Amino acid sequence: MALPTDGLPALIDRALPAITAEKSQTTRTQYEYCAKQLKEVFAEFRPEQVNHGVIVQMMDAYSDRKAIANRMLTVLRLTYAWALDRGIVQIDPTVSVKRFTPKSRDRLITPAEYTAIYAQCAPWLQIVMDMCYLTGQRIGDVLKIEYSHLLDEGIFVEQQKTGKKLIVGWTPELRAVVARAKDENTKIKSMRYLLAGRAGKMRLPSNVWRCFKDAANAAGVEDVTLHDLRAMAGTEAERQGFDPTALLGHTDRRTTQIYLRDRNPKVVSGPGRSQAKKAG
Incomplete structure (x- = not known):
């Protein structure tokens, strides 16, 4: 098949629906943003x-935003894979390009910082913060909790990112937050989502992220994101003797370690005298 006469931006537009078809809303939004950036960068390219x-030049240009650069590379790579499968291109130029190695984030929100941000939030956002912390789930999974997910054992969650299914067991604190959410929801009269927006529909994660960031700025708390609440939950769960891997829905403890941010030195014990020494 002959190469298309239109440019790379048109190819991205053709491939994007297939690339995002089975992605979560959050991932779709991220990919669509990156597609827009790619179309600007490669506006004159076939x-x-x-x-x-x-492509390396593109990565260099975005070196101050490594996460976005890596995501742009992912979208470009998926675009070429889609085109290659359909005979539109013969070569995938992305295969030899290396991603930036992300720096491990070690930011841990302190209780005082949590309280300061909390004080700047509207009641609905306070509920969202508490739900994120008490369940340890990603914001997208928290926002899609439905009334039907409130079971006798706890709150059912199917994680969008991994497909992992779990139930976060009830605690007095979690029951209290859900009760507050129900009270808040009576103003909206949503019959489906526990944390619905004004129109009764699921809130957009991007809007919640923005409101949280505004609250953090108003509180004077720097370098903090809504996702840090997940790390805060996992870290505190481990401190209290619970299994953070199960709470966060990971299958590999090494993934959980990324979220555990307690950098305080641990108290350890050395061995006693060996039996051989005692016998001697």
């Missing part, structure tokens, strides 16, 4: 004109 060096 697909066959893009090579290793050009």
Whole structure:
């Protein structure tokens, strides 16, 4: 099949629906943003004109925003894979391009910082914060909790990112927050989502992120994101003797370690005298 006469931006537009078809709303939004950036960067390029060096230049240009650069590379790679499968291109120039190695985040929100941010939040956002912390789940999974997910054992969660299913068991604190959410919801009269927005629909994670960031800025708390509440939950769960891997829905303890941010030195014990020494 001949190469298309249109440019790479048009190819991205053609591939994007298939690329995002089975992704969560959060991932779709991120990919769509990156697709827009890619179309600007490669506005004058045809697909066959893009090579290793050009893509590396793109990565260099976004080196101050490594997470976005990596995501842009992912979208570009998926675009070429889609086109390659359909015979639109013959070569995928992204395969030899390396991603930036992300720096491990070790930011841990302190109780005082949590309280300060909390004081700047509207009641609905306070409920969202408490739900994120008490369940340890991602914001997208918290926002899609439905009334039908409130079971006798706890709150049922199916994680969008991994498909992992779990039930976060009831605690007095969690029951109290859910009761507050129900009271808040009576103003909206949503019959489906526990944390619904004004129109009774599921709130957009991007809007909640923005409101949280505004509250953090108003509180004077720097370098904090809504996702840090998940790390705070996992870290505190481990401190209290619970299994953070189970709470966060990970299958590998090594993944959980990324979220555990207690950097205080641990008290350890050395061995006693060996039996051989005692016998001697």
